[in-house]
Amino acid sequence: MSLKLRLTVQSPRSFRLRLRYVPEDGVLPIPYPRAVLGGLLAIWGLLLAVPYLPSVGFTQATQPTLAVQGTVMATPDLPLPWPQSIAVDADRAVSARFRSRSTLDGILRGAGVSGSDLGNLLDVVTESINVRRIRPGQEYQLYFDAAKQLIGFRYQFERQTAWFVARRDAEWVATQVAIPIESRASYVSAEIADSLHRSLAQFAPSNAAVADLVAKIGDIYGWDVDFQYDLRYGDRLDLVVEERYVEGKFIGYGEILAAEFQVNGRTLPVVRFRDPDGIGSYFTPDGESLRRAFLRSPVKYSRISSRFSNRRVHPVTGVARAHRGVDYAADPGTPVQATADGVVLEARYGAEPGRYVKLRHGGSYSSIYMHLSRIADGVSPGSEVRQGQVLGYVGKTGNATGYHLHYGLLQGGNYVDPLRLQFPAADPVPSEHWGRFVAQRDDAMQRLQDGRATRAAAIAGGGL
Template sequence: MCSTPWKLLGGLAVLAGSMLALLLVGPIALPKHSATNPSGINATAPHPVPILPEAWPLSLAAGAARVVEGTFRLGDTFGNVLNQAGVPGRLIDQLAHAVKPDFNVQRIRSGRAYKIYFTPDNELVLFRYQRSEQQTVLVAKGASGWRAIEITIPYKIRPRFIQAKVLGSLEGALEATSIGRTGAIRLAHELAGIFAWDIDFSADLRVNDNVNLVVEQRFLEGRFVGFGDVLLAELNIADRVYRAVRYQRLGAATAYFTPVGQSLQRAFLRSPVDFTSISSGFSHRRMHPILNIAKPHYGIDYVAPAGTPVHATATGTIAYVGRTGQAGNHVKIRHGGSYTSHYLHLSRFADEIKVGDSIEQGQVLGYVGRTGLATNNHLHYQLDQSGTFVDPLRINLPAGAPLADELMPDFIRQRDAWISILREGQVDRPLVLAGSGE
């Protein structure tokens, strides 16, 4: 806990005024921001920012003469923290009782930050408790007595250009751009989700591949707190260019499209597991490693550590869950139309999956193993079309749906805002919109 005289703070009034402006004005006037993805793409659902019913808490903060701030430690309580700051016990009891309908002080958790504001006469005027990164509880005395309100502090978003060259992993390339380990991991995972239908980052990356991004930087009260969505991505992977543009319209979830408005989401994921290598590809004639005879190999063998989650490559209905001779633990999914997918040699199944269950794309079905006839831990993945096995890595699956014509002007407005930032930062070449837009 530390106590800071107001004359040493200097900027608290400015900070409080800025915070009040954020709360009353709302999000910034860039293309609408949102937060969580209902469709499997890394994105986010809108967070409504409640308007303060009164401006009194922040007005009181701006006029404080002394501020005590700290973090609740294990064993701390609302009462002892306020008492150590100089608040009388009788007032603490009165305050806790008055705000209980809106804020139960007994549920305060260790690790959460707080600030306590006092008048020049050393009277308590405001208690601030940081419930989470964005959620703040303010306790102050209004016209009808002590009360508590919870507010959401909106992020201030600043776009940032990032350019990386791959020398090993995608995470390593991003980390080398000085965004830090945590930021690199977040952006790598988001890119894997955005391009899940086109790129397998565990297999397709090559040395000297290029990654160009425009991403959200999130700030709270002037402090950088992390990265948000990828706004625009241009990846040159194995001499092929992939592009994605985030599009957010009011009241709808975030989604990603090519620069010409074609959805990146497709019927099937590129691969069902985060693998380390492919030990055997699709073949009509392959020497079996155990039986030592030539047999067809109508699938892809993805090598991965035991226990690695296996995901459904497309939405469908479970047609079989069980053990099938040489296939070991086996899940079969019908996807409607003409496609069926198979997942073999699983160590175990995901909890409670059963025949007839509806399955979403990306849902965990089970875990990598070596049940049945297998020499090592791997997933044998098969895809059949109208009763004939096809090569999952070569089959042309349907493209994503395009944006409706009436949405294109708004999409182009958002797209061009991010492209201008990319062009300003890009050192190799500008983004080209002509062609297929892949």
């Protein structure tokens, strides 16, 4: 038996303390009272929010902010243009929502504006803002100076656009303000308990965000990790991911900048490299690509109906013989993709394979795609194809019982199991980009290290 204490403070919305009592037969998490933490969090949030008031907005001043922010992303502090600067200088801000019976006149009158000043303000507001688009429930803000005089009115009509009406000298001026998306890097460290999805769920603010993060991780590690079979209890995933905010409100994840996956005894670090054209891809710290020269599967949205084997009973002939490929059951007409760049060797009809395409690839590989209903236009012997290019469509021509693709892969003329092969890697970082890569890599790895150090310090210094 053992007792574990765990403090997790890596993500803006995650602030968890877990007391874990671990009996021999499993893990029993006991939630720790969060009231104490709530107090700490509020202070923390306020401290962090102060320098961000301009962009965070008054309504979110007490929203908890990224705990490890100091160690990661440097969001440039841009001087605020007029009229937002007025909001920053405001002595007081009031946020409210339009109700079904509110009128602008009533709202502004209630804010203490009267006489010709009110008339002028209403003119400016109604000239600029399409008041018919205002719906009950939408928010507006009123800004006051120290003398309790109204100096600004804000109405946000889209997530990234707001109207700002502010007093400038003696006049009211309306300006449409574009609200920028702020990107912050966040360190996430997840210990795999049962599934990757559930392990990440404690960090992400919504189910959609978790699904998005899991998909991104799948894209990066899909070549190296079988998420169904490789994960073990206690495996660990550390990553630095961009989080996108509009005025302090989380709107979704951006790119994963760096990650390290400890899975089933292996450690797999990756960093994202953005080339001069702005195209991002993932490499190991040595500059090797994670993208393999072969796609794992030639058919999207399919299921494996028969695996590679050296001996099995054929469903049609009843004769025991090897199955030298993988069958993918899919709807008729589903596109079949070339799993790698290559040249078409054969594209024709045969009694056994039905309509089929055979490709020769670089190195020692060739691949074959059988039982097609149709071969795609332009796919004929001698023509070049690119990875992902559609070669034909799923059918059941030749010796096939149902709609499926039979996919075979040959290495040096021998059939090999496409699901077990360690494929050769795609091209490494081009030498002309090496300096750029190293700079980005070192920055990304540093962020990962900083995140880890902060986490370790949080655990050690938690006073618990």
